Each structure stands twice: as C-alpha cells, then as structure tokens.
Amino acid sequence: MDASRPFRLELTGITKRFPGVVANDHVSFSVKPGEIHALLGENGAGKSTLVKMIYGIMQPDGGEIGWDGQKVVMSNPKTARKLGIGMVFQHFSLFEAMTVLENIALGMDAKIPARELEAGIRKVMDEYGLVLDPHRVVSTLSVGERQRIEIVRALLLNPKLLIMDEPTSVLTPQEVEQLFGVLRKLAVEGCSILYISHKLHEIKALCHTATILRAGKLVDTCDPGEETSRSMAEKMIGASLKDIVRGEGRELGEAKFIVSDLSTGKLGHFDVAVEAVSFSVRAGEILGIAGVAGNGQNALLNALSGEILAHDASDVTLDGQPLGRLDTTGRRRHGLCAVPEERNGHAAIGDFSLAENTILTARDRMSMVVMGLINSGAARTYTGKVITEFAVKALGPAALAGSLSGGNLQKYIMGREILQRPSVLIVSQPTWGVDAGAAAAIHQALVDLAAEGSAIVVISQDLDELLALCDTMAVINNGRLSPSMPVGTVTVEEIGLLMGGVHGEKAAEDTHAVPA
Amino acid sequence: MQFRLEKRQEPSRFMLYATPVAAVVLTMVLGAIIFTTIGFDGVGAVREIFLTPLINPLKWQDLAVKASPLIIIAVGLSIGYRANVWNIGAEGQYIVGALAGTGVALATWEMTGWWLLPLMIIAGVAGGMAYAAVPALLRVKFKVNEILTTLMLTYVSVQLLNYLVLGPWINPTGYGQAQTRLFNADQTLPYIIPGTIVQLGTPIALIVALVAWVLMSKSMFGFQIRVVGLAPHAARYGGFSENRTIWLALLVGGGLAGLAGVLEVAGPFGRMVPSFPTNYGFTAIIVAFLGRLNPLGIVVAGIVLAITFVGGQVAQTTIGLPFPAVGLFQAMMLFLLLAGDILVRYRLRRVVRLPAAGEVA
Missing domain, CATH: 3.40.50.300 (P-loop containing nucleotide triphosphate hydrolases)
Incomplete structure (x- = not known):
C-alpha cells in the first residue's frame, strides 16, 4: 500500500x-x-x-x-x-x-x-x-x-x-x-x-x-x-459485554425429550426433508444443531414443533408422552414450544399488534381464551411482561410487530416463548440479525431456562454461538443428523467437515480442486 | 415537478377509512364527466343516482330492501376474503339457498304454522352451504382454485333454477307461466314497519353484521381467519389448519348467501321466478371491499350500493339514463377503491431534484 x-x-x-x-x-x-x-x-x-x-x-x-x-x-x-x-x-x-x-x-x-x-x-x-x-x-x-x-x-x-x-x-x-x-x-x-x-x-x-x-x-x-x-x-x-453466567455444579437430569427415527417427506420443490433423525435431550441440557443453511433445518424445526406431523406418535416423546401426531397447539399444551427461523410471517405477523402475536402461540398456556372469546386484557398483560423482561424496544403491546426492528422482534418472540416456561424449547437461529447486547440477553435467558430443568434444542448456523451456549452438539447435513457429541470433545474442524458432508473421497476431490 | 410513492412505516389508518369515501366521491365526479361527454345530463345523472334516494324519504324503504341482501352476502364474503378464500360465486349460493327455501315452501304449501318460515330459512342456509361445499371440497382435496369453481357453479345454478321453475315446480294453476305458486302467508316474511315494504330481512341483516363483527374482532374464530389470510406459515405455527379454515370460510359465505336468497324469495318476491337472480351476489363483492371487509363498514357500503340501485331506477325514469349505467358506476367505484388502496401503505411525495453531492455539507 x-x-x-x-x-x-x-x-x-x-x-x-x-x-x-x-x-x-x-x-x-x-x-x-x-x-x-x-x-x-x-x-x-x-x-x-x-x-x-x-x-x-x-x-x-x-x-x-x-x-x-x-x-x-x-x-x-x-x-x-x-x-x-x-x-x-x-x-x-x-x-x-x-x-x-x-x-x-x-x-x-x-x-x-x-x-x-x-x-x-x-x-x-x-x-x-x-x-x-x-x-x-x-x-x-x-x-x-x-x-x-x-x-x-x-x-x-x-x-x-x-x-x-x-x-x-x-x-x-x-x-x-x-x-x-x-x-x-x-x-x-x-x-x-x-x-x-x-x-x-x-x-x-x-x-x-x-x-x-x-x-x-x-x-x-x-x-x-x-x-x-x-x-x-x-x-x-457502546457498552460492556456480559458473559453468560452458568450455575455452578450443574447436573443434567434424565433424558426428557426423545426423538427417534423422525422423517418428513419431501415438502416442496427446493426443500430438503429430514430422514431418520434421532436424538435425546436431558433435563437442563442445551443441544446445539449445527449445519449450513438449507440442509433440512426448516423441516427439522417444523417436524419438532408440530407443523409437520410425524409418522408415529412415538417418534417424538416428552417425558414419555408421545407427541408425534399432535399439531403445534397440542404439543404446546404438553409443554413444547418452538421458535422458527423466519420472523416475519412465520414466528410473527407484521400486520398484527404484539398483543395479537402473543395470542398466536401463548393463548393456551397463558389462558387467554375463554369459551372461544379472546381475553385481550390477559394478552396485553403478558405482552407487557415480555416487553419489560426482554427489554423490547416497542411502544407497547399495541405496537404492530412490523414496526419493530428485526432484533427487537426477535427478542419479543424469544421472550414470548421463554416466559411460557416450556419444558422443551426448540429454537432456530435465536440471535439471527440480533445485536451483540441483545444476543447475550437471549443466550442468558436460554441458559436460565435450562437451569430450571427444561430441555433446549438450538438450531443455528453460527458455530460460535453453539460452542458458547450448548452442552452437546450434533450436525445436520442433507437432512441427516450426526450423533450428539459433548462440546469440548470436538474440534471446529471436525464439525466443519460434518457440516460440509465431507466423507472420504469427496474430501480428497475438494482439497485437490481448491488449493485454499 | 415529479411525484414518487414512498412506503409508509405503518399502514395509514386515516387512509384506510378515507379511500372508500374518496372512491365514492371520485366516482361521482368521473361519472358526471363521462356521461356529459357521451351526451347525457351528467351532473343530473349523478344527482339522481346518488342524492335523490337519500333526500327523498319515500325512497328510504327501497334502500332498506335493497341493502339487506347485499349486507348479508357481503358479510359472508368478507369473512372468506379475510382468510384469502376468494368466493366470487355468492350469486350461485344465493340462488341455491333460495331454491332450497322454495322447495320447503312448495312441499308445505297447504300447511300453516309459525314453524314454516324458520324451516325455510334453515333450508336456505343449508342450501347455500351445500353449494359452497363443492368448491371447498375441490380446493381442499384437489387444490382446485375456488375462484373458478365458485364462479362456474353460478351458471349451473341459473340453469337449475330455470329447469325447476319451468318443469317440476311450475305453478299448476298458472297457465304455463314460468313461475312457482305464490307462497302462503306463513311462508312469507312479515312486514316490520307498518305502511312500508320493509320486511324481517332488514333487522336480520343488521344482526348478522353485528354478530360477525363480534366474532371477527373478539373470538378465536375471527383470529384464526385473519391469521390464515395474512400469514399462512404463521397460521400453521399457531396451530390453525388451513384446510379447516377454507371449509369454514366457504361454508359461512355460502350459508349467508343462502340466507339472503331465502329471505329474498320469501320476502319481496313471494315466489320463485326466472328473473330471481339480480346479481346481488356479484354486487356484494363491491360492498365487501368498499366496507373494508369490516362487518360494520359493510352496513354502510351496503347502503351506498343500494343508493345506486334505487337512484339508477330514478334516473332511468327522470332523465332516461339506461339502467346498465348503474353497473358502470358500481364498477368504477370498485376500481377507484382498489387503486386508492395503495395510499394506505404508501404516501405520495413530491420529489425535489437532488442537489449534487457536495452542495450540502
């Protein structure tokens, strides 16, 4: 220069x-x-x-x-x-x-x-x-x-x-x-x-x-x-960064959330289905699922949340209860909440107020519906609690979800699910597009929820996030999930290879063709 | 000077209510210009169509009679449209509902009793629902577009009407005229305001609108409809089934169209005739949109469209305006409304030429 x-x-x-x-x-x-x-x-x-x-x-x-x-x-x-x-x-x-x-x-x-x-x-x-x-x-x-x-x-x-x-x-x-x-x-x-x-x-x-x-x-x-x-x-x-605080001497409990041989059919033309996915998460454990975008994460989340039903009820169990044939509402009643990756139009509706967005997923667990009629007061109160506890920058429960910035909307969505105290929480990309301060707050909330004995699954493309947050990790590639590995026993390189789906001959070909 | 559309941060609530009013006013202005240029008394036409029915108290009862079926059908359609279910065949469901009611009336024409009318009404609603169930089934099972099926079934229903009125249901004492018997007194809607032609259909329309408003704004049913319409992905995430919503939307729309049909045949008509279809089912589409798909707005919009019908008849006799001109006014109103809707989400900004970079520090 x-x-x-x-x-x-x-x-x-x-x-x-x-x-x-x-x-x-x-x-x-x-x-x-x-x-x-x-x-x-x-x-x-x-x-x-x-x-x-x-x-x-x-x-x-x-x-x-x-x-x-x-x-x-x-x-x-x-x-x-x-x-x-x-x-x-x-x-x-x-x-x-x-x-x-x-x-x-x-x-x-x-x-x-x-x-x-x-x-x-x-x-x-x-x-x-x-x-x-x-x-x-x-x-x-x-x-x-x-x-x-x-x-x-x-x-x-x-x-x-x-x-x-x-x-x-x-x-x-x-x-x-x-x-x-x-x-x-x-x-x-x-x-x-x-x-x-x-x-x-x-x-x-x-x-x-x-x-x-x-x-x-x-x-x-x-x-x-x-x-x-x-x-x-x-x-x-513009402020000092907080570290994740974990309780001392945490012990993981019994296997709480067990998924066995879960498959989804092919959903759309360009979607990747999941095939024969099995894993289990213990009470208090955070399982991270790493993978490059488009390897079946969406199908996996939908199959776990209940948007896609499993073939058998026993494919998805929570505390021994078979949930596989229940839809999202049924699974939420049993304590399984989920946050999909896409905020706008999936996890939240931009044209709805935050209070209405709360009704979307919290209506049963937080008793917001009486005889088919909506108790909007209960929805507003709960939304207000989410806004305060997760420091969501919004004018109030009546603010349109679409008027929030991406990061604030994500904080609201995470808060809406976490404050329901689910016994299993599945989240995809919990801090996608969220600033460092808010990401730290979301991570802390997840760790705290796990400390209360919930089982948590975090699907993310951000390896740093998973390594900082999770107890165990698995990798999804082309719809198949690797066995779970305790964090600390596995290197970034190994995870990277699994993410690329590189086994044997393809690895050789890649290294040959691309002198990195 | 240039103008540019700029996206608003939030949809404008003012524009949401202002554009329907602006659409009506613009329709009057454009209508006056168009009819003047083709050689009619344009200003007179607009005055007769839009103002006479309002100013002349004698016309108010006509407004009530015309507005009632429009409101009932439009409320049903609005619920479907909120869920992105595009039932444009309310006319057919209206006809089949009326036919079902007529069938009950003809089967019981020698009987008397208070229960005849309720039975006819139930049959009418069921008839409309059944006719809307066909597109619902096709959409859910085979993904057939309901816009096509509902519209095409309308033409089928007109043929069904003609067949029945000319064939099995023809009045045996009517000298071969294509119409059914006149319904008996217990099969006809009672007049509710003495000395007028306002029948039970009018209060029913208001009740339907009120109930729909409560359901849409306060109940899980309305919430589900709105979620499915706005964000199908979020609906699945929230635990609402899209197929169930399609069924609900079409059955409610068909049922209400059937209700309007039976109230019309047991009311102003008093018997089934081949000229029964008067395009209420299609006009109600305009009513639904002009009323912002809100049941209370639909009551107002229903009255506005009724004004154009009644006023059109006035203009026909007073200044010789052909009746199809009314359709022109109604269509213009819908197009102006849809075009004006862009102002709800966008604002018009005058563009000042940008100073070249550097001129402003």
Whole structure:
C-alpha cells in the first residue's frame, strides 16, 4: 500500500435520513487500494444504507463520495459498476431453474456472446481457484456454490472495489477459509475490499482496517489486529459485554425429550426433508444443531414443533408422552414450544399488534381464551411482561410487530416463548440479525431456562454461538443428523467437515480442486 | 415537478377509512364527466343516482330492501376474503339457498304454522352451504382454485333454477307461466314497519353484521381467519389448519348467501321466478371491499350500493339514463377503491431534484 496514491474510496460527511431516523450521520472514512476494510456494526447501525449509497442504489442527502481522488455521484448501480465497484449481496439474486452461465449472463450490463462469457468465467475461476461448472442448474447448488456465482459475476468486471455483505453467514468454516484466500489474493492484486460483517474473529483474521458504526454514526476506525474481539464488540454496542453466567455444579437430569427415527417427506420443490433423525435431550441440557443453511433445518424445526406431523406418535416423546401426531397447539399444551427461523410471517405477523402475536402461540398456556372469546386484557398483560423482561424496544403491546426492528422482534418472540416456561424449547437461529447486547440477553435467558430443568434444542448456523451456549452438539447435513457429541470433545474442524458432508473421497476431490 | 410513492412505516389508518369515501366521491365526479361527454345530463345523472334516494324519504324503504341482501352476502364474503378464500360465486349460493327455501315452501304449501318460515330459512342456509361445499371440497382435496369453481357453479345454478321453475315446480294453476305458486302467508316474511315494504330481512341483516363483527374482532374464530389470510406459515405455527379454515370460510359465505336468497324469495318476491337472480351476489363483492371487509363498514357500503340501485331506477325514469349505467358506476367505484388502496401503505411525495453531492455539507 502506497500512501502517496489517492484513496480508492473516500467518504466525507455522508448523511442519509429516513422518516424518523438518521441512518447515516456525517460518516467519513477512506479505503486505500488493496486494503481489506471492515465495516462493523450492529443491526440497524447503518451499514447497509451506507453501502447502498456507495453502490448507487440510494442517494445520500449530504456529503460526498471520492473515487481515486475524483469527486463522483453514484446515480445508479450501473455507474458504480462502470467505475469498477462490484458487490456481492447477502441475499443472492439467482434464478433457481437456470444455469450458472445463464444467471451470470443476465446480470451483465453489456451483452456478451455466451461462448466468450464462458471463456471469461473459466479464466476467472482458474485464476482464483473457484470451482464451479457453468452449466449446472442453480437449484442443484449448495449455498456456498451459489455465492461463488455472485463472486464470479463481480470479478468478471475487474473490480477495483469489491463490497461483500455478510458473506460468511452461510458458509462452513472450510468454505470461509477458501473465500478468505480469494479475497486476500484480490487485495494483493490491488483490489480494495469493503467487508461487512459482525463476526469479529473473521475481521481480525482478514481485515487491515475496521470502521465501526453505531446508530448511524462513526464510532472508531481501528486496526483489528490490535483490538480484541471483545473490545470491538463493546465499541459496536457502546457498552460492556456480559458473559453468560452458568450455575455452578450443574447436573443434567434424565433424558426428557426423545426423538427417534423422525422423517418428513419431501415438502416442496427446493426443500430438503429430514430422514431418520434421532436424538435425546436431558433435563437442563442445551443441544446445539449445527449445519449450513438449507440442509433440512426448516423441516427439522417444523417436524419438532408440530407443523409437520410425524409418522408415529412415538417418534417424538416428552417425558414419555408421545407427541408425534399432535399439531403445534397440542404439543404446546404438553409443554413444547418452538421458535422458527423466519420472523416475519412465520414466528410473527407484521400486520398484527404484539398483543395479537402473543395470542398466536401463548393463548393456551397463558389462558387467554375463554369459551372461544379472546381475553385481550390477559394478552396485553403478558405482552407487557415480555416487553419489560426482554427489554423490547416497542411502544407497547399495541405496537404492530412490523414496526419493530428485526432484533427487537426477535427478542419479543424469544421472550414470548421463554416466559411460557416450556419444558422443551426448540429454537432456530435465536440471535439471527440480533445485536451483540441483545444476543447475550437471549443466550442468558436460554441458559436460565435450562437451569430450571427444561430441555433446549438450538438450531443455528453460527458455530460460535453453539460452542458458547450448548452442552452437546450434533450436525445436520442433507437432512441427516450426526450423533450428539459433548462440546469440548470436538474440534471446529471436525464439525466443519460434518457440516460440509465431507466423507472420504469427496474430501480428497475438494482439497485437490481448491488449493485454499 | 415529479411525484414518487414512498412506503409508509405503518399502514395509514386515516387512509384506510378515507379511500372508500374518496372512491365514492371520485366516482361521482368521473361519472358526471363521462356521461356529459357521451351526451347525457351528467351532473343530473349523478344527482339522481346518488342524492335523490337519500333526500327523498319515500325512497328510504327501497334502500332498506335493497341493502339487506347485499349486507348479508357481503358479510359472508368478507369473512372468506379475510382468510384469502376468494368466493366470487355468492350469486350461485344465493340462488341455491333460495331454491332450497322454495322447495320447503312448495312441499308445505297447504300447511300453516309459525314453524314454516324458520324451516325455510334453515333450508336456505343449508342450501347455500351445500353449494359452497363443492368448491371447498375441490380446493381442499384437489387444490382446485375456488375462484373458478365458485364462479362456474353460478351458471349451473341459473340453469337449475330455470329447469325447476319451468318443469317440476311450475305453478299448476298458472297457465304455463314460468313461475312457482305464490307462497302462503306463513311462508312469507312479515312486514316490520307498518305502511312500508320493509320486511324481517332488514333487522336480520343488521344482526348478522353485528354478530360477525363480534366474532371477527373478539373470538378465536375471527383470529384464526385473519391469521390464515395474512400469514399462512404463521397460521400453521399457531396451530390453525388451513384446510379447516377454507371449509369454514366457504361454508359461512355460502350459508349467508343462502340466507339472503331465502329471505329474498320469501320476502319481496313471494315466489320463485326466472328473473330471481339480480346479481346481488356479484354486487356484494363491491360492498365487501368498499366496507373494508369490516362487518360494520359493510352496513354502510351496503347502503351506498343500494343508493345506486334505487337512484339508477330514478334516473332511468327522470332523465332516461339506461339502467346498465348503474353497473358502470358500481364498477368504477370498485376500481377507484382498489387503486386508492395503495395510499394506505404508501404516501405520495413530491420529489425535489437532488442537489449534487457536495452542495450540502
């Protein structure tokens, strides 16, 4: 990095207001050529808004953007791409039924003959060790492979700045390493990278500089190498971080929740079913289920919560009671509560008030229905309790669920289930998109619930979360669940291999093809 | 100057109630313009259609008679629409309900007793339900779209009506005229306001709306309907069965349409005739949406649509406006309402040209 060269990207006093909030408040920082620059912040801190302005999707209300020493106006993404800015979004925009090549062709501004484009794709893939067959149909690809399409698409434009939005949230540890290899190579060649993430150890491992945003304002620009994960997290949330407090000398009780040979049929065209899943959870135990997204987690959660019925009642038992043929309402009456991954439209209804959302799952256990009529007073009281005990930022029980931020809604949903004191709680992605402070509170609530003797199952793609929280772990891959292993006896590498479904020959092939 | 639609943080409650009113007012304005340009007295037409029925007390009883079936059918439809069950064949369920009631009346025409009318009403509701059960079964078992089946069954019901009235049910003393016997006094709805044509159907309509309002806003039944309609995934998570809800929605919609049918045949008609279908079942769709799928709003919307019917007849005689013009006004109202609905979730903002980056510090 040559200090005399102009900055690749220079933001000065960028400000963006939305009705009711200032998403970015005079944010200024700069990125040098070949620098891997992290953009760090909690949900709602303004990272996405900032990046959208750099990529021309939104226009700033104030401030200016400099590019290689020149002042520029990013009027739309096409302008940004012309200047050499590439972006890989967190949510891929790919057509499932089309091939890799067709998808890439659709995303190009210029019309390039298929043969030329394919040659270009193969060249980029060779150069960066990305393995992908251009003629595969997207629906047959894993999430990691799909991300490679987006990366190749961005690299074809020879970017001078590559923006990556939360790229590793869907990858196995091994895939993350491969991705970092590609990014480091790009940086050495002079491409700047703006890397958005909240995974602090990744930022420490990869990035040269980190800019931390909090509530739309720039808090600090620091060298991740000199910071600890904890110090960066505390700058991010603006308060000191609490550790999970576990009771001393905790002993796990009898096997409480037993699942044996549970299978779901194939549900939808692109869904993964679960096959012959067996595990048991003891009273007081937290079982973590790791896995890359799209390996049957949704089917597993639905089969455990009762949204999908089991073949036999005895496939799912709680304290010896067979629950397999009961729906969600029946299972809740027996003390089994669940939180699905998707908040909007699944765990909660945006157009309903929080009190109404409470009725959705707590009506029986918290006696909110008398003779078919809703006791809205009871619903409001319980909702108020959830709001207070879980520090949900909301105007009150009458606030629409859709008006809450993602993190606050998640706190509400977790609180709604945990305060019902279920004897078994199944949660998927309990802290997805939740800020560090709120995540710590949710983790603590789960640990406390377990300490009272409940059995808890946490399905998550965040290995760090599972390792910090769980007593035992299992891995789901392609709808099959590995045996449970006590945390502490298993390494991250072993879990990573199980997550990738790598056994024997496929492992050899992967290592051969991808020198990471 | 440019305008831009901007998503609101929360749906606007003001717009939720303001757009139906705006739709009615805009319909009057556009209607006046359209009919003036094609050579009618446009302003006069709008005045006769929308204002005369309200100003002239003699027309109020006509409003009550027209509004009652519309309200009953629309309340039933609104419950289905809340659950995303699109029953657009209320006309057919209305006809079959009326036929079921007629069947009871004809089978008992020599009998007397207070129980005749209740029995006919039960038969009417059951008839409407049974006719709506066909699309429900097809939807639940074979995933057949209920929009198609309910609509197509309407045409079947018209043929059934014609067959019965021309064939087995024809009045034996009617000189071959295609109509049934006149119902006897115990088979006919009593008048409830002396000296008017307002019958028992009107208070029944108000009670139906009130009961539906309580059910939809305070009961688990209404909660389930709303959850299934808004978020099918959340409904499954909450323990509500989608199939059960489809059954419930169609049976309630069909039952109420059947109720309206039997009240109409035992009321204003007094016998079954081939001209019995008057598109109440279709007009009720407009009523349901204009009333914001809220039973109390539907009462108001039912009266508004009744005004256009009554006013249309007035305009026909006073300024020679063809009666189909009423349909034009009603359709315009529905389209303007649906178009205006975007303002509930979006606001219109004037776009000021953005200053180039740098001009504002």
